[in-house]
Amino acid sequence: MKIATWNVNSIKARLDAAVAWLKEAQPDVLCMQEIKTTDESFPAEAFEALGYNCAVHGQKSYNGVAILSKRPMEDVTPRLPGGDDSDDHARYIEAVVPGKKGVVRVASIYAPNGNPIGTEKFTYKLSWLDRFDVHAQELLREEEPTALMGDYNVIPMPYDCWDPKVWTNDALYQPESRAALRRVENLGYTDAIKACHAEKGLYTFWDYQDGAWRKNHGIHIDHILLSPQAADHLKTSGIDKEVRAGERPSDHVPVWCELDI
DNA sequence: ATGGTAGCCTCGCTA
Numbered sequence: 650m651k652i653a654t655w656n657v658n659s660i661k662a663r664l665d666a667a668v669a670w671l672k673e674a675q676p677d678v679l680c681m682q683e684i685k686t687t688d689e690s691f692p693a694e695a696f697e698a699l700g701y702n703c704a705v706h707g708q709k710s711y712n713g714v715a716i717l718s719k720r721p722m723e724d725v726t727p728r729l730p731g732g733d734d735s736d737d738h739a740r741y742i743e744a745v746v747p748g749k750k751g752v753v754r755v756a757s758i759y760a761p762n763g764n765p766i767g768t769e770k771f772t773y774k775l776s777w778l779d780r781f782d783v784h785a786q787e788l789l790r791e792e793e794p795t796a797l798m799g800d801y802n803v804i805p806m807p808y809d810c811w812d813p814k815v816w817t818n819d820a821l822y823q824p825e826s827r828a829a830l831r832r833v834e835n836l837g838y839t840d841a842i843k844a845c846h847a848e849k850g851l852y853t854f855w856d857y858q859d860g861a862w863r864k865n866h867g868i869h870i871d872h873i874l875l876s877p878q879a880a881d882h883l884k885t886s887g888i889d890k891e892v893r894a895g896e897r898p899s900d901h902v903p904v905w906c907e908l909d910i
Numbered sequence: 911a912t913g914g915t916a917g918c919c920t921c922g923c924t925a
Contacts, residue, residue: 658916659917662916662917683917683925856925857916858916
């Protein structure tokens with residue numbers, strides 16, 4: 650089973666690119682982030698025509714997440730547990746997807762950016778990641794294959810960005826942000842890219858500004874975290890960076906892994 | 911020292 654994650658930065662602006670990549674890459678599951686549209690306006694027909702079912706948790710103009718799956722999904726949960734009425738951001742959707750040998754629970758995650766630091770935006774980022782950590786613990790108790798995948802807006806290590814000095818005062822590289830992601834990994838989740846690739850300097854995002862793609866000034870912030878039962882079946886993983894050189898690209902590229910499930 | 915990009919659907923906000 651091939652499962653993928655991609656922050657598309659508006660699904661309406663990226664529909665042609667998304668359809669082209671799905672035809673080429675043929676994933677069984679795609680978790681999307683920053684669809685930037687409502688459930689009603691999500692272009693489900695275009696994906697259904699390719700054989701995908703859609704589970705959408707949208708929001709007007711900002712945020713918004715979705716899961717596409719060739720097999721029908723079960724147990725769709727369009728929210729991160731533990732929130733209250735004050736959190737109206739669409740940043741999480743989870744579903745159970747059947748494979749040939751068993752099921753996988755997948756989550757499409759868009760963690761808050763949190764900039765600038767020293768504001769309520771950074772506080773919100775850390776509290777959201779705390780909520781996510783609690784839920785990641787709950788999911789581990791199921792002892793089932795689970796993949797928590799998406800845009801975590803966290804640069805885990807110095808080698809996950811082209812120049813750590815530039816990111817010193819950025820919310821994506823604060824010690825508190827990095828510790829929050831590490832807490833989840835320390836529960837027993839495996840990073841699917843790092844498990845398969847020893848080389849450093851693999852990026853998933855290049856800013857639109859300042860020729861970042863041309864200069865390879867990227868960062869690695871899109872991650873796939875696998876529960877032990879999923880990691881047991883990890884075969885391969887990859888980052889489809891050539892997508893960044895396409896026409897009207899997202900600033901993020903697809904990240905994927907194959908599970909023998 | 912500045913402005914540089916993209917997407918929302920407005921003339922500012924988010925990333």
